Amino acid sequence: MxxxxxxxxxxxxxxxxxxxxxxxxxxxxxxxxxxxxxxxxxxxxxxxxxxxxxxxxxxxxxxxxxxxxxxxxxxxxxxxxxxxxxxxxxxxxxxxxxxxxxxxxxxxxxxxxxxxxxxxxxxAREVRADQPLMAIRSTPLVTPDPLVRPVRPDELDRYLPAAVRMFVEEVGVDPCLGDGGTGYRARVAELIAAGRAFARFEGGEVVFKAEIGALSSAVGQIQGVWVHPDRRGHGFGGTGTAAVVQRLVSGMGRTASLYVNGYNAPARAVYDRIGFTQVGQYATVLF
CATH class of the missing domain: 3.40.630 (Aminopeptidase)
Structure with missing residues (x-):
């Protein structure tokens, strides 16, 4: 038995x-x-x-x-x-x-x-029970933004404010609390050094950003997709994310994936246009 x-x-x-x-x-x-x-x-x-x-x-x-x-x-x-x-x-x-x-x-x-x-x-501070897990294994259907590129290590101080703003918007907590941002800065610097942070800069300011937060031998998980508030509604989220997908699929030979809050209809529509399909269901409990 x-x-x-x-x-x-x-x-x-x-x-x-x-x-x-x-x-x-x-x-x-x-x-x-x-x-x-x-x-x-x-x-x-x-x-x-x-x-x-x-x-x-x-x-x-x-x-x-x-x-x-x-x-x-x-x-x-x-x-x-x-x-x-x-x-x-x-x-x-x-x-x-x-x-x-x-x-x-x-x-x-x-x-x-x-x-x-x-x-x-x-x-819990928040329970997000409906988070579609999405993936794409082919060339994106949206033309990638040619100005989205890996962030250089010397651009950390220009990139970091956008990363902090994204984190506060998405998670609802300032990542700089507690240790003054030392730990979060180190994590962002690590992603940049690994070539896994991407951005479009205009006039020295980040217009679009995203990161490959986890990278296995088969899959890269995209996180931290963010568009500057003044530039939202102009397609930067779709073309920028497509650029990261292109890097993962064509440049690294991986499946690109991400998960999104089910209530975020605009983001889901963008990912659908890029060619993502739902392959699972995630949930998150935030403390």
Whole structure:
């Protein structure tokens, strides 16, 4: 007889099983896959832990596959698992104080895990239950803006104010609070150094910006799409995002993906015109 074992910390001995889960849904798992592919499963190098639940027989022997997977770090990202697995992940999460700033991932798992954690971790600042996960694997249908390009390291101080404004608009919190913006500045500088921050500058000011927030061997996840308020309604969001898609699909050989709030009809219309199609459903819980 088989039973689902409790959540346990995974290590390199579980590498093959973890990668099988990540490969099974490369778009949904991009955020976790990008980390695991780069540094493996060691928590110190990963900046978090990967938890799993697997099927074992009554003698306690491992069944050889992971039926549930969750990353616990700056974000809590449950990727696979039924209700019993979410309960097991919640039990493990509650053994320590909350470290994550959000929960994000496939809606079924995020909302299921939140149902187990809400009594202890709630109330949430916001629950975004409807976030279509979208992807495009071909050339964009919108002509890319030729003036959108990778941001240079020496342009950090010009790019950063736009990144902060985007973060405040999207998340509702100033990323400069707490440490004066040191951590956020370092993260943005890291993306720029990696060639994953893109912008159109006019007169030294950012008109459009976007980043490839996570990059696995198969998928690049676009984040932080933003157009200067004075230039909205002029098509910069579509042509700029198309430029980043073009870089991912044609330049890097990846699928381009992103997720968007379901209530953001204008953004969804832009992504539809570019050629994105919905491939899943995400949810986010913000603390």
């Amino acid at each position: 088989l039973r689902l074992a409790g959540a346990r910390l995974l290590d390199e001995r579980d590498g093959q099983a973890v990668r099988a889960v990540l490969t099974a849904d490369p778009v949904a798992s991009c955020m976790v896959a990008s980390r695991v592919e780069s540094v493996g499963l060691d928590p110190w190098r990963l900046g978090g832990e990967v938890w799993g639940c697997d099927v074992r027989d009554l003698r306690g022997l491992r069944g050889g596959r992971l039926d549930a997977l969750c990353f616990a770090g700056p974000n809590l990202i449950p990727l696979r698992g039924k209700r019993s697995a979410m309960r097991a992940f919640a039990d493990r999460a509650l053994r320590r104080r909350r470290m994550c700033s959000s929960m994000v991932g496939p809606a079924e798992q995020v909302l299921g895990l939140w149902a187990e954690l809400a009594a202890d971790w709630g109330p």
